[in-house]
Amino acid sequence: MTRARAIMVLGTGSHVGKSLLTAALCRIFAQHGYSVAPFKSQNMSLNSAATFEGLEIGRAQALQAGAAGVAASVHMNPILIKPSGDQSSQVVVRGKIWGRVTAADYHRRRIEELLPIVRESYDYLASRFDVIILEGAGSPAEINLKQHDIANMRMAEMADASCLLVGDIDRGGVFASLLGTLELLDTEERERVRGFAINKFRGDVTLLEPGIRMMEERVNKACLGVVPYLPSLMLEEEDSLGLPTITQTKWTVEQTVNSSADRALRIGVIALPSFSNFTDFDSLRAEPSVSLLFCRTAEAIAQADVIILPGSKQTVDDLLWMKESGLYIALQEYAHTGLIVGICGGMQMLGKTISDPSGMEHSGSVSGLGLLPIRTTMQTEKVTRNARGEMATKVLFGQQVTQKELAGYEIHIGHTDYEAGAKHFSSLACKDERSNTSRDGCISADTRTFGTYLHGIFEEDSFRHQFLSAARGFYKLSSPPKVNLWKHLREDSLNRLACEVERTLDMRAIFAWAGLTYDPPLSEDMLSLRGEGVAR
Known part of the structure; x- marks a missing residue:
């Protein structure tokens, strides 16, 4: 051989x-x-x-x-x-x-x-x-x-x-x-x-x-x-040593007082203690119309246009950390006026409860932020797949959606159940399949909060550009004058x-x-x- x-x-x-x-x-x-x-x-x-x-x-x-x-x-x-x-x-x-x-x-x-x-x-x-x-x-x-x-x-x-x-x-x-x-x-x-x-x-x-x-x-x-x-x-960097998390804890005064229509969109990603797959946000960080901050303070949350709860290796532990640090209440208050996104474990935190009967991450059950009508139960089997599909909603952040295709990958051990009247965010199938689709994620009735199990969702240029346009439209900001082609970059x-x-x-x-x-x-x-x- x-x-x-x-x-x-x-x-x-x-x-x-x-x-x-x-x-x-x-x-x-x-x-x-x-x-x-x-x-x-x-x-x-x-x-x-x-x-x-x-x-x-x-x-x-x-x-x-x-x-x-x-x-x-x-x-x-x-x-x-x-x-x-x-x-x-x-x-x-x-x-x-x-x-x-x-x-x-x-x-x-x-x-x-x-x-x-x-x-x-x-x-x-x-x-x-x-x-x-x-x-x-x-x-x-x-x-x-x-x-x-x-x-x-x-x-x-x-x-x-x-x-x-x-x-x-x-x-x-x-x-x-x-x-x-x-x-x-x-x-x-x-x-x-x-x-x-x-x-x-x-x-x-x-x-x-x-x-x-x-x-x-x-x-x-x-x-x-x-x-x-x-x-x-x-x-992408190998590990969290490459993550510029705590070196900057807030936006500059110039970034927060700028009221022009072409200002940068302020996106805050919560830097959870067990933050996983922080590379999900590299494509957003690279956009010239975005100012992205990995944050851990209530002040930064209040100043953000969009807050993203990322994936977590220890979802319940990170949720409890947010309660102890005051970010839990800060996020619930922010939800009255701002835009919130949850990715994987972040989506689970946005729901009503997270239960872990098998002790895969944290035994027991804990209440979530209650911003989405879903409940998650941790399971012993991990879902791992490349997936693609399309958004199930025609409106995002109150703005009309034109390009609906999505792609990314799933890595999670939770199963999410929907309460009566809950709307799923997208329909997904394995990357090389078009049949056998399944519901993914959830979007709030006012379309200002959504969650998805899909990692890498922002690496798809069409969705990322639409996401940014919708967020900027919500705040009556001008469309970004320049957008990246991420895969080419x-x-x-x-x-x-x-x-x-x-x-x-x-x-x-x-x-x-x-x-x-x-x-x-x-x-x-x-x-x-x-x-x-x-x-x-």
């Missing part, structure tokens, strides 16, 4: 850029004509996506699959860990709930029970692709966890991967973190690290060169390059990222690690113009 070549991206810590560099390498190898797939054996994240099989994986691996030009598969991320609020985590294995365990219990069990599953998934991909780009988790030098680690050096050995170690200079201490990581690896592991790279650099690279030369001599490994800091990439961002990585890293060496010959563009100009996406 032919086995794929393997390159692994390791990091000196979390959030050093492993996910996006993996995505960049996937796109570069694909642009050079190779079939390529991403792989991360174990991912800890509250950001997830639904695969074509209707299973759940980390959002970053779905992005990387898109960069490679292939459908996201559950085998690309066989283990997904979703932290809970009680020092335990929900463990998702091959897209389905495996159990809820403490960190200590998981570390004891993962080699014996989960490593064979990881091996099977990797072998499945390795037999179908030319190249696998693996991503490590956190740091490979966590010596307290190393004995049971299945995401870094044990995975590198299993795949016989050549490793690139990445450090983040934007966080400071990059040379110390690179050196310390290598020093804590075993001799055999250190030999697998073929070189290192520095990520997110700002400034004059010549000032960095003396340190690079000293590092190369010290560790006897080559620096493959320095990747610049790339602002305004329209690409994402493709442009992936191409921009891949172009910079290919320009700044020694791709000849990286291709050689995989036993492949690198055929560079004929000129720098051709490299900078590469933007057609994946070549086949």
